[in-house]
Amino acid sequence: MADFDFDLFVIGGGSGGVRAARMAALTGARVGLAEEFRYGGTCVVRGCVPKKLMVYASAFAEAFEDAEGFGWSVPQKPVFDWSSLIAAKDAEIARLEGLYAANLDRTGVHSFSTRATLASAHEVRLATGETFTARHILIATGGRPFLPQIPGIGHAVSSNEMFDLPAQPGRVLIVGGGYIACEFAGILNGLGSAVTLAYRRDLVLRGFDADVRTHVAAEMAKKGIAFRYGGEPAAITPRAGGGFTVEMDDGGEVETDLVFFATGRVPNTAGLGLEEVGVALTPNGAVKVDAFSQSSVPSIYAVGDVTDRLALTPVAIREGMAFVDTVFRATPTSPDHDLVPTAVFTQPEIGTVGMSEEEARAQGPVEIYRSSFRPMLHTLSGRDERMLMKLVVARESRRVLGCHIVGHGAGEMIQLAGIAVKMGATKEDFDRTCAVHPTAAEELVTMREPVAET
Incomplete structure (x- = not known):
C-alpha cells in the first residue's frame, strides 16, 4: 500500500472540517488541515455566532421601553454605540477562533493557515508551495454569498x-x-x-x-x-x-x-481543482456526494455547506462525525437529514421542525392546531406583539408532522419539541403532557381543537 504523508487532509477549518479532523485524529490517524481565512468558518466568524450576539444587542432597545411597564424608570434615553458592540463582538470571535485552533493542536492535527487546492486524487497543494499526499481528502470549504452582476x-x-x-x-x-x-x-x-x-x-x-x-x-x-x-x-x-x-x-x-x-449563498468550490481531478459537481457548484459523503472520486469526501444538502452548522458537524465513523472507525454511517429542528433569529424569532402545512397536505389528510396570542411578557409593557404556535398532525396516524413557533424563546422551545417530533410523538402524546404554567410553551400541549377546514 502506498505511503502517504497524511491519512486525512481536510480543506476548510469550519465547524464540519474541524470536527472531522479532531475526531479522526483521536482514532490515531495522521491528520492535516488547511484554512485560508480564520478557524471556525462562517458560523463562528461571519455567521451564527456574531449574528446572535448582534440580535441580543438589538433587542435591548425594546427591553428598555418595556421595562417602564414593569415599574422601572429609565432616567435618560439609552444611547447605543456601534463601535463598542463591534469591538466586543470581535473579542469574542477571536476567543472562539483561538479555542478552535487550540483544540486542533491538542488532538495532534497539523494545521496550515493558508489556502489548499487539489493537485490529484491523493494530493493537496498549499499556497505556500508545499505539497502533501493523503489517503483521504475531505472538502469542507463551506459556502459564500451570492452577488448578482448588476451595474454598481x-x-x-x-x-x-x-x-x-x-x-x-x-x-x-x-x-x-x-x-x-x-x-x-x-x-x-x-x-x-x-x-x-x-x-x-x-x-x-x-x-x-x-x-x-x-x-x-x-x-x-x-x-x-x-x-x-x-x-x-x-x-x-x-x-x-x-x-x-x-x-x-x-x-x-x-x-x-x-x-x-x-x-443566497453558493458552495465555495471555485478554484479548488475539483473538476480537474474528476470530482463531479452539481449545476450550482456543490460537490456531488453519496449517502456517506463520498464524491465521485473514491478518496475524496465532502461535508457541510459545500455539498448543498442542509446548510446548518449542527448538520455539518454531524456529517463530519459520520464521515469519521465511516472511514476511520469501519462503521458506515449516513448522516440523518430528516426532521432537523431549526431556529431563525428574526424578531420575533422562529423555531420549526418537520413539515409545513403545505408539505403535509400534499402527502395526505391533516389536522391543524394553531394558536395566536399575546404572551405574558407583553401584557404589562403594552407591546403589540403576538406569538404563534402551530402543530401539523396526520389525521390517520395522529403523528405530529410539524411544529412551528414564532415568538420569544422559539429557538429554545423547538430544540426540545424537536425531540418529541423526531421520536414520532402523536398529538395525544402532546396532550398527555402536563403544561408548565405560566409559560408560552404550555400552548403546545393545551391546543385541543383543530382549526376548522375552510
Missing part, C-alpha cells in the same frame, strides 16, 4: 462585510427574503437604522410554513421595517452628497446609505 454591485456589501462595518448606516436597503435578510433587518432596525427590505417575490421566508411567513412579516412591519415586494436592484449609483441611489427593476428608486445583498 461593487458598492454593495454581503453578509461577509456586515459584521465589520466601521459605522452604523442610517438607512439600509436589504435585498433578499430569506432568513439572513430577515434576521439582519431585525438587527439593524432594533439598533436604530431605517430598514427597507426589497424582495422580488410577494412574501418573505419562502419555504417556511405559510402561517409562519405571514405572522413574522406582519410583526416585522409593526416594528418599523418597510417591505418593498416585487422588485430588486437593477443598478447602484453613488450620490454626490453620500449614500446611493438604487434603481429598481420595477421602475422605482430607493435612496439609501448602505446596500446589503442577502440573496
